[in-house]
Amino acid sequence: MSGCQPQDALRRAALSYFEGPASDPQQLHQIDRARSCGDPLDIEILFYPTAGAVRWVHLQSQPLHESERPPEAFAWFFTDVTDERHRRGLEQLRASLLDPVALARPLAGQLQSLARGVLSLLPESAVCILLLQDDGYRLGCGATAGLSDRYLEAFENMTPGDMPGPASLAISRAEPVQIDDIATSASWRQHGDALVSQGFSASLSHPVVSAGKMLGCIDIYYRQGALSQLVVDEVAAVAASITAIALQLRGDRDRLRTLSCGMNQANLAIAILDARGHVTEINDCFEAQTGFGRADIVGRHLSELNCSDEGEEGWENWCQELLSSSGFDGELTLRRKSGGDYLAEVTSTVLRDSRGTITHYVSVLKDVTEHRESEAMLHQMAFFDPMTGLPNRRLLLDRLEMVLASGRRHRRVSALIFLDLDQFKRVNDVFGHSVGDAALKVLSRRLEALVREQDTVARLGGDEFVVLLPDLDASISPDVSRTVRRLAGKLALAVREPFEIDGHQHHLQASMGITLLPKGLETAEDLLREADIALYRSKAAGLGEVTFFEAGMQLQVQEFADLERDLRHALMHGELFIFLQSQVNGDGRMVAAEALTRWCHPTRGFIPPVQFIPVAEECGLIIELGAWIFAEVCKLSVRVNASGPVLPLSINVSLRQFQQEGFVQSVKHILQQTGANPANLVLEVTESLLGDEMGDAVGVMAELSRLGLQFSIDDFGTGYSNLARLKQMPLCELKIDKSFVQDLAEGSNDAAIVEAILGIAKSLHLSVVAEGVETRAQADFLRQRGCDRMQGYFFARPEPAEVLLREWLEPTVGGALCAESKVH
Structure with missing residues (x-):
């Protein structure tokens, strides 16, 4: 603890361990007196080791003597209480300065108490609290402790450009700035010599921030190595936090004081009512004009104070109008306490909290007032939820x-x-x-x-x-x-x-x-x-x-955010493409195609829809993405149907799009802009539309159907499958989900389900498209049972739209025979 060897310690004077720049002379006198009188001693005191930081120790001194003879020596027992003393000091500092009574003191007094408190926690240091001035770039001294007159005089003569460099840096960077050697630091070239002459070699500048607004800086000067850097950092952070609170409350008080001054100087009578209509306050002008004092009306409900000439019913109606959510503005004949009538211009304004809840009404009779609140209420408003x-x-x-x-x-x-x-x-x-x-x-x-x-x-x-x-x-x-x-x-x-x-x-x-x-x-x-x-x-x-x-959750959130950002970029920079997958009839001839979206990321390559479509759904980008897909497919439909036989194109539409306000107008606008024939377009929707909110969706479908668009239920059989609701929808086809097609075999459950869907479709006069056909056996099963169209890798994989359209517009005999041979 002492930082020296035993032989060196014996040569050092006993009191020298407690003598330093921050020593308390009274404590040194106590030690000296206890030694002279032979008395025991128990105190907490600063301890100055030969090397290292100053410590706080608990010193217990016991005299060593025999019987009644004077003590021959003393036994000193040291306990290092630096951390405990530091913790207590921080708690006492917070408690004393954040107490509502303390916060009600003038700002200068609060800051000076804070500066002295910091000094008590950091021996052999000095502190300067710097505040940003109203212009937002000049600094002014709010309070100091431990600084020499020479430095304070230099500070008073500073111009804005000469302000302490580290403080300006801390404010501009919005982070603490540590200087380990003031003497050689370029930041202290102007006024560092005043600090060095006082024995300080290091400084810490900690910005003061409240609600994202920069308010100033706490500068702490100390001797390098004399204090623990962690302790200096923590004290600076706490001091900055307390300063921010004091400045914020000072601003609140100033605003209230300004409003109060304006209210008291106005020549209008004012009454404040709570949300239930009870009078909580009136001003002197109100009493002078009406004759009613506080004892007469404060605490009473407005309905009890019939001071008009309109009778009970008229007064009750006016009270309801005044206490309405929109307030009141008009003329009213009122009666003074003495019995005389007078005409008053009455304006009732509604006061709301941040959530929009009514808290008070201010009724003005030729005056404007504010509702005064105590400092305790200011604290309550600053730190507590007003409702709960x-x-x-x-x-x-x-x-x-x-x-x-x-x-x-x-x-x-x-x-x-x-x-x-x-x-x-x-x-x-x-x-x-x-x-x-x-x-x-x-x-x-x-x-x-x-x-x-x-x-x-x-x-x-x-x-x-x-x-x-x-x-x-x-x-x-x-x-x-x-x-x-x-x-x-x-x-x-x-x-x-x-x-x-x-x-x-x-x-x-x-x-x-x-x-x-x-x-x-x-x-x-x-x-x-x-x-x-x-x-x-x-x-x-x-x-x-x-x-x-778990740590992995942050990574997943970041991945989602990255994918959302990249998807927005992809929409703007042409990284998305339309692919088409053909649908064939029983003879194997292509008769329609489904439009599918593909994303070619510049660094990650092709990203499958199963990854980016859920992201688009969750972040709301599906609306913009869906509009882009619909417009692109409309353009393709115009091209293909202008140059050859009609090729119907299917487009997937999400539930979010159906719930979008103005979806029908958006579709109509795209059809008009592209000139696409809606009869050649099929919108594929999922069975989620058959849920509880189906009514709105069916209405949208009906409007789109009147435009000429056709509808298909995608992945039929995997969702609600509510047949009663199915009949209400303007459908032209059902699509059998590939999960039922993959295991088609005589007598299997999937086969029975497929046959049932085909039967349902036939009874409802709907055509059927089977998805995910990958084998001849599956194709034969579906063709034999009258499935209208099939789609899957057995016939064709999704291809870029340009490739498939070229094959459609310029078919080869070989290609057609190949498609047919897969079926027959």
Whole structure:
């Protein structure tokens, strides 16, 4: 601890271990007095080793003597309490400066207290809090501690271009800047000598940021090696966070003060009502004009204050109009308390929170006022969700950062649970937002009842909640995972428990994503993103699922994002192509073709549709992709049918396209632009259209059918297969899925299914196309049972559209005979 050998330690004066630039003279006097008087001593004091950083030690001094004789020597026992002292200091700093009473002090006082607090945590250091001025590029001194008059005088004479270099760099880069040698650093060429003369050799500049806005910088100056760099970094980060909060609240107070000043100087009477219509405040002008004081009307409902000449019914109607969601603006005859009437111009304005919920009404009678709020309310607004009272995202991230720092320092594992209510939008849509809000309040209380006092249940907004579980164990292990999963199960049960609102019983369930921490150098935002990714996986697996984050999930999300980005690029830069696969009749002659999309990636080569179509569906790109495919096939249809016999072309259309507003107009526009004959086009849809929302889809199909387009059910037999609904659709054909064709043999289940589909189609007067025909036996089976058309590798693989159209427009006898010979 002392940094010297025993023989060297004996030559060193005892008090010299405690003597340094930051020593407390009173403590040195205590030690000296205890030695002179022979008294024991128990104190915490700064310890200066021969080499290395200054430490805090717990010193216990015991005199060594026999009987009543004066002590001959003293035994000193040292315990290194640097880390514990540092932890306590940080907690005390946060607690003292983030207390609502402390936050209500003037900003200068808050910053000066912060600077002194930093100095107490970092002996032999100095601190300067620099604030960005209103112009956004000049820096001003907000508070200092430990700096000499020489440096402060130099600082006062600085021009904008002479501002401390590291601070400007930290602000421009939005990241801390460390200088290990002030004397040789180009960044300190202007004013570094003032710091060096004070014994400082290193500096750390940490930017102050709030909600993405740069506010200033914390500069800490110290002697290289005298302090642990990790300690300096952590103190700087905490100081920057506290400064950001103080500046944000200062801005809020300034805005409120400005509004308050304007209200009090206005010559109009103002009354503020809560969302239920109770008067909460009036101004002096209101009392002067109406005669009604606060004791008369504050706390009473507006309907009780009939001060008009319109009678009870008229007053009640006006109250309803004033408390409407659109507010009120008009003239009204009111009665003063003394009984006299007067005409007032009344304007009632609705105040809403960030979610659109009405919180207050401001009624102005020739005045404009603001609703004054206490500093405690400002704190509540800044850190808590106004509806549920739970911590909001801002407070959650602050606590999560502290849990991360504590977990890394003390090697303790914590967990983060991201909870999202499944299909909660349906509650709002069916029962209204008031019921939805009430449900969220009930749920908030249930979640809070299941966690420990040190845990945090936060609401991020909407139907998203996060549960932070700090200090679970010493390491990430299966036991920790099981513990967190058990709690997640309890949370899920609490969500699923029915609750009654307005006489109706409601049911909810939630999906959850979980991540454990710390695993590395993740930030609070990183951990939220990990839990969100795990939640996304839960949603994909099914409603009500719980999933732990795994490193591979991030890679999959990144791969999805890369594929989406590349697909958008492909659409814009011609990397997508139309292929055609022929459909043949019973004689083996090509009579139609299906359009298929192929993607030739510049670096990855051909990417199969099974990979990029789901991506397009999920990210919404299927709308743009589907329009491009339809337009390209229309152009092909025009070419082929203008130069030879008619070749019907089939195009796959997704459910998302049918749900797109304006889909029919888009199709009509493309047909007009290309001049394609809709009678030669067949739109293939899946059986998912036969689901619960079939009615809208059938209406769209009917409009498209009136344009002349034909419809086919693709992969028939693999989905709903609701025959009653099938009859309602304007179809011309059914397509048998290849899964039924692959195992066609006499007496097999697939054969029976195929024969049944052929029978259904015949009874409904629909033609049938069999997909996936790959063998002669399959072709013979289908041809013998009257299948209208066949499609598959046995006849032809998908080919570039140009190749197939050339074969169609310039057929060879040999080619035709070859196709026929495969069937006969």
